[in-house]
Amino acid sequence: MSEKPSNLPVNSDRLWGTILETAAFGATPKGGVRRLTLSQEDRKVRDWFKAACEAAGCTVTVDALGNMFALRPGRDPSRAPIGLGSHLDTQPTGGKFDGILGTLAALEVVRTLNDAGIETEAPLCVANWTNEEGSRFAPAMMGSAAFVGDFTVENILGRKDAEGVTVKEALEAIGYVGAAPVGSQPFEAFVELHIEQGPILEAENKTIGVVEHGQGIVWYDGHITGFESHAGSTPMPLRRDALATFSQIVLAVEAIARKHGPDAVGTVGEVTIANPSRNVIPGEVNFTCEFRSPHAEILKALEADFAAAVTEIAAGRKGVTVEIEQVWRKDPTHFDPKVIGAIREAAEGLGYSNRPMVSGAGHDAFNLATRMPVAMIFVSCKDGLSHNELEDATQADCTAGANVLLHTVLSLAGVANAA
Amino acid sequence: MSEKPSNLPVNSDRLWGTILETAAFGATPKGGVRRLTLSQEDRKVRDWFKAACEAAGCTVTVDALGNMFALRPGRDPSRAPIGLGSHLDTQPTGGKFDGILGTLAALEVVRTLNDAGIETEAPLCVANWTNEEGSRFAPAMMGSAAFVGDFTVENILGRKDAEGVTVKEALEAIGYVGAAPVGSQPFEAFVELHIEQGPILEAENKTIGVVEHGQGIVWYDGHITGFESHAGSTPMPLRRDALATFSQIVLAVEAIARKHGPDAVGTVGEVTIANPSRNVIPGEVNFTCEFRSPHAEILKALEADFAAAVTEIAAGRKGVTVEIEQVWRKDPTHFDPKVIGAIREAAEGLGYSNRPMVSGAGHDAFNLATRMPVAMIFVSCKDGLSHNELEDATQADCTAGANVLLHTVLSLAGVANAA
Numbered sequence: 001m002s003e004k005p006s007n008l009p010v011n012s013d014r015l016w017g018t019i020l021e022t023a024a025f026g027a028t029p030k031g032g033v034r035r036l037t038l039s040q041e042d043r044k045v046r047d048w049f050k051a052a053c054e055a056a057g058c059t060v061t062v063d064a065l066g067n068m069f070a071l072r073p074g075r076d077p078s079r080a081p082i083g084l085g086s087h088l089d090t091q092p093t094g095g096k097f098d099g100i101l102g103t104l105a106a107l108e109v110v111r112t113l114n115d116a117g118i119e120t121e122a123p124l125c126v127a128n129w130t131n132e133e134g135s136r137f138a139p140a141m142m143g144s145a146a147f148v149g150d151f152t153v154e155n156i157l158g159r160k161d162a163e164g165v166t167v168k169e170a171l172e173a174i175g176y177v178g179a180a181p182v183g184s185q186p187f188e189a190f191v192e193l194h195i196e197q198g199p200i201l202e203a204e205n206k207t208i209g210v211v212e213h214g215q216g217i218v219w220y221d222g223h224i225t226g227f228e229s230h231a232g233s234t235p236m237p238l239r240r241d242a243l244a245t246f247s248q249i250v251l252a253v254e255a256i257a258r259k260h261g262p263d264a265v266g267t268v269g270e271v272t273i274a275n276p277s278r279n280v281i282p283g284e285v286n287f288t289c290e291f292r293s294p295h296a297e298i299l300k301a302l303e304a305d306f307a308a309a310v311t312e313i314a315a316g317r318k319g320v321t322v323e324i325e326q327v328w329r330k331d332p333t334h335f336d337p338k339v340i341g342a343i344r345e346a347a348e349g350l351g352y353s354n355r356p357m358v359s360g361a362g363h364d365a366f367n368l369a370t371r372m373p374v375a376m377i378f379v380s381c382k383d384g385l386s387h388n389e390l391e392d393a394t395q396a397d398c399t400a401g402a403n404v405l406l407h408t409v410l411s412l413a414g415v416a417n418a419a
Numbered sequence: 420m421s422e423k424p425s426n427l428p429v430n431s432d433r434l435w436g437t438i439l440e441t442a443a444f445g446a447t448p449k450g451g452v453r454r455l456t457l458s459q460e461d462r463k464v465r466d467w468f469k470a471a472c473e474a475a476g477c478t479v480t481v482d483a484l485g486n487m488f489a490l491r492p493g494r495d496p497s498r499a500p501i502g503l504g505s506h507l508d509t510q511p512t513g514g515k516f517d518g519i520l521g522t523l524a525a526l527e528v529v530r531t532l533n534d535a536g537i538e539t540e541a542p543l544c545v546a547n548w549t550n551e552e553g554s555r556f557a558p559a560m561m562g563s564a565a566f567v568g569d570f571t572v573e574n575i576l577g578r579k580d581a582e583g584v585t586v587k588e589a590l591e592a593i594g595y596v597g598a599a600p601v602g603s604q605p606f607e608a609f610v611e612l613h614i615e616q617g618p619i620l621e622a623e624n625k626t627i628g629v630v631e632h633g634q635g636i637v638w639y640d641g642h643i644t645g646f647e648s649h650a651g652s653t654p655m656p657l658r659r660d661a662l663a664t665f666s667q668i669v670l671a672v673e674a675i676a677r678k679h680g681p682d683a684v685g686t687v688g689e690v691t692i693a694n695p696s697r698n699v700i701p702g703e704v705n706f707t708c709e710f711r712s713p714h715a716e717i718l719k720a721l722e723a724d725f726a727a728a729v730t731e732i733a734a735g736r737k738g739v740t741v742e743i744e745q746v747w748r749k750d751p752t753h754f755d756p757k758v759i760g761a762i763r764e765a766a767e768g769l770g771y772s773n774r775p776m777v778s779g780a781g782h783d784a785f786n787l788a789t790r791m792p793v794a795m796i797f798v799s800c801k802d803g804l805s806h807n808e809l810e811d812a813t814q815a816d817c818t819a820g821a822n823v824l825l826h827t828v829l830s831l832a833g834v835a836n837a838a
Contacts, residue, residue: 198652215651219697230805231686232634232711233617233779236677238803243687244673247666254663258655267650268662269697276689278638278707280806288697292651360652384657386649387699 005415006349008116010406012399015108019398022048022088022104023096032389033096037089037131037142038066038167043174045088049103049128056110058126061185062178064153066130066171067143069185072110074123075416081123082413083190083372084109084405087132087143087364094133095391097381097398102193103128105402109409121414122188129364130176136161137170144364146182148371153182189339189373189412192365193405195393199384200357207400208347209357209378212340213294214333214366215265218303220289221327222249222310226320228275228283240319243273243282249322252309253289260301264293265360289324294332294358333366336373339412343377346407352400361386377404424834425768427535429825431818434527438817441467441507441523442515451808452515456508456550456561457485457586462593464507468522468547475529477545480604481597483572485549485590486562488604491529493542494835500544501832502609502791503528503824506551506562506783513552514810516800516817521612522547524821528828540833541607548783549595555580556589563783565601567790572601608758608792608831611784612824614812618803619776626819627766628776628797631759632713633752633785634684637722639708640746641668641729645739647694647702659738662692662701668741671728672708679721683712684779708743713751713777752785755792758831762796765826771819780805796823 025048026034026041035041046068050060053070060070071081086102106126113120129147134140137159139151146156157168171177196202201209226242250268257266267290274284291302307324314322347354357378359366365374379401382392444464445454454460465487469479472489479489490500505521525545532539548566553559556578558570565575576587590596615621620628645661669687676685686709693703710721726743733741766773776797778785784793798820801811 196652197649198654199648199657200654203657217651228807229803230616230780231688231709232636232684232781233615233805234684234803235617235619236673236680236684238618238622241673241686243690244669247669250663250666251670254655254660261655265651265653265655267660267698267700269650269692269699269701270695271662271690271692273688273690278688279686279709280688281686282688290650290698361649362651384648384653386652388647 005116005118008112008406010108010112010399010402012395014111015105015399015402016395018104018107019096019100022100026090028093028389030389032391033090033094034092035090036092036136037133038136038170038174040174042089043176046128046176049088052107053126056107056114058110061180062176063180063182063184064178065143065146065156065182066176066178067147067182068128070126072124074120074413076121079122080186080188081125082409083125083127083187084409085127086192086194087129089131089133091133091135091387093389094387095389097195097391097393098197098386099132099194101195101393101398101401105193105405108402109406112406119416120410121416124409124413125185125187132364137167141362141364141367144367148367149183150367187372189336190365190368191339191375191377191405191408192363193377193401194363195381195386196378196384197361197381197386201378201380202384204355206355207352207379207397208354208404210340210344210347210354211357211359211376211378212335213358214363215292215294215358215360216296216299216332217290217292217330218299218326219328221325222287222289223323224285224320226283229281231279231281234281239281241281242285242320245313245317245320245322246271246285246287248313249310252313253306256302256305256309257291260293260298263295263358264291264298264302266291266302292360296332299332333369335369335375339373339375342408342411343375343404346404346411349407350403352404377401377408424535424537427531427825429527429531429818429821431814433530434524434818434821435814437523437526438515438519441519445509447512447808449808451810452509452513453511454509455511455555456552457555457589457593459593461508462595465595468507471526472545475526475533477529480599481595482599482601482603483597484562484565484575484601485595485597486566486601487547489545491543493539493832495540498541499605499607500542501828502544502546502606503828504546505611505613506548508550508552510552510554510806512808513806514808516614516810516812517616517805518551518613520614520812520817520820524612524824527821528825531825538835539829540835543828543832544604544606551783556586560781560783560786563786567786568602569786606791608755609784609787610758610794610796610824610827611782612796612820613782614800614805615797615803616780616800616805620797620799621803623774625774626771626798626816627773627823629759629763629766629773630776630778630795630797631754632777633782634711634713634777634779635715635718635751636709636711636749637718637745638747640744641706641708642742643704643739645702648700650698650700653700658700660700661704661739664732664736664739664741665690665704665706667732668729671732672725675721675724675728676710679712679717682714682777683710683717683721685710685721711779715751718751752788754788754794758792758794761827761830762794762823765823765830768826769822771823796820796827
């Protein structure tokens with residue numbers, strides 16, 4: 001067993017080329033990608049990915065939900081493989097990097113090892129998870145959630161898109177109903193590289209984010225009932241204005257998140273008025289609201305403060321009622337110290353500036369973390385912008401992330417022999 | 420010339436019967452009326468109304484915009500007629516009284532005079548104005564606005580509904596393109612009876628509102644531009660949240676109206692988020708806003724305070740811009756002292772409790788007031804509710820309003836002979 005080749009880089013231009021090449025599957029006019037899960041565009045990128053992995057010497061298996069696994073054998077077949085990868089589906093008007101970078105960088109790691117003639121101790125397994133985005137079928141991160149047993153396969157296969165097409169029908173239509181049972185692929189650990197989807201690395205001019213936590217999250221649906229009345233003839237003291245009540249709640253959400261900052265965020269993303277009219281006082285308002293924090297105790301404090309604020313606001317609005325339903329809750333995720341350490345050491349060893357980070361967004365890695373040691377690598381994206389055709393990242397940052405992924409995987413798997 | 424018959428009442432049951440009878444033209448399941456202007460339901464009620472006026476001895480003329488005028492001759496043909504009436508069209512889910520009471524009470528006045536054998540000095544002219552509601556075609560109060568020259572007939576005939584049907588086509592389809600030029604019907608004065616559409620008379624247990632003013636009104640369209648970003652990964656201090664900015668504006672509108680109360684109201688009735696999503700910070704928000712006051716100086720103060728508040732709110736939100744466009748403005752209307760006096764004397768003479776009022780809503784009477792002496796009579800409606808299928812008023816209140824209308828008209832027209 002030789003020394004680990006400590007500065008081996010991935011082939012930056014080859015990695016960048018695959019990002020640009022696959023962006024053609026569902027390319028949008030503004031330079032983004034529309035590649036909804038299990039669509040014909042998704043089929044094309046899956047076919048491309050399968051052929052590329054096989055050309056790189058991997059054996060590709062597909063499970064019953066279309067999750068794809070490309071296995072590169074290691075010297076020690078008794079060890080479960082080190083997993084690496086992400087997803088290839090996109091938002092309806094998504095970008096070229098979200099998920100895609102992590103999957104194609106994993107392929108590039110295999111290609112780089114092949115070029116260098118390096119065999120690892122543990123096998124490697126490159127993964128492409130089905131429906132991370134959740135835009136066509138709910139829930140998001142569907143493939144990895146079913147993989148770890150959060151949903152049954154039957155439950156997921158019956159989910160329908162807006163046109164009434166089921167996941168089962170969509171999988172059959174693109175030929176990605178695999179023979180492998182969902183959850184049967186073993187992993188010793190898993191590493192996911194992803195763009196940050198936030199502005200912190202860019203703002204601090206850091207290259208690598210070492211993701212230690214995933215935020216806990218709580219989602220609410222809100223319903224406010226006041227009374228519709230004439231905007232001209234109803235005096236201010238007699239109004240039961242659902243929209244003014246809503247506005248207090250929005251500002252309370254903002255204030256509560258700031259109070260518990262910096263490790264807390266709170267957002268109202270949706271609002272609709274029933275029967276809106278320019279000259280009618282809104283009588284009924286529906287909205288959604290969420291809070292996130294990487295710390296369990298802060299998440300609980302956010303929930304308590306929100307409940308208290310809603311009660312106080314409703315009490316101050318005579319004749320207005322506010323109903324709040326918590327529709328989803330997930331405790332914070334803590335990634336594995338050993339995998340986190342391997343990522344940090346890889347970044348340091350390669351000379352990349354780095355910082356510990358919390359992931360604000362959800363990722364397949366969070367689902368996997370309930371069953372195996374996991375951590376994530378972030379690289380900067382322009383203006384923190386994601387879920388947008390204008391999403392952008394530099395070749396240098398993508399390459400840096402792939403290099404950290406390579407050396408993290410080498411550290412976790414062990415090097416059997418180097419050329 | 421004999422004495423005016425000082426206590427002559429209208430036929431309460433006959434008036435109530437016509438309200439219930441005509442409510443069948445467009446009846447809704449919850450007891451309301453859907454009778455959009457120039458629809459087949461509108462044709463039916465117009466045909467009914469024309470036949471009833473002719474049966475009561477009136478000559479009915481229709482102008483080029485479908486405004487209907489039923490003339491009852493007076494002793495002195497050199498005088499222009501005293502006008503009375505309102506409108507028979509409704510909101511999409513409207514009630515049985517809004518506009519309808521004023522038109523059918525005007526018919527009842529003629530019928531009562533016929534029964535009593537009373538001839539007036541000046542002729543009377545019962546009017547049904549086209550498209551007061553504005554729900555199918557904009558603007559609202561279309562027929563009376565064109566009547567006083569605020570719009571040309573050609574302009575109005577070309578207005579389209581949501582299906583692309585023009586006013587001209589709709590008038591032709593129901594056979595109500597009249598021969599009379601718009602604006603040619605002379606009036607010496609005009610009196611409109613209407614439900615209050617507000618809660619004041621009910622709250623103060625008063626029977627008759629003597630309407631002295633119409634509120635001035637200013638309408639705004641607002642557009643807020645922030646930046647869409649990920650709700651999970653964008654720290655609070657870096658957000659450019661268009662919805663939180665909007666919420667501050669809503670509460671500022673409410674506070675400004677309260678500050679200038681009680682003769683001021685302010686309402687935000689509509690809001691939409693562009694690309695709303697539960698986990699995306701809203702980047703673009705559009706809304707509408709209005710202020711009303713019966714006093715010109717208060718209306719100006721509301722406008723100034725609103726402009727200042729928007730500037731201050733936008734300045735406090737880095738990276739967020741707020742654009743406000745004033746899309747309509749109308750100064751307060753002051754009704755005619757002589758007609759107001761005639762209404763107050765009629766109410767007092769009949770022993771009805773009454774109070775001076777401001778109309779919060781717009782009415783055809785406001786348009787007419789720019790060309791002739793005008794005032795309005797209000798009666799209570801249940802819970803102040805209007806533009807709603809649950810709109811309600813009592814037979815006693817409707818009758819009281821019709822009695823005041825009768826004696827106001829007798830006072831203005833003069834009694835030539837009484838039976």
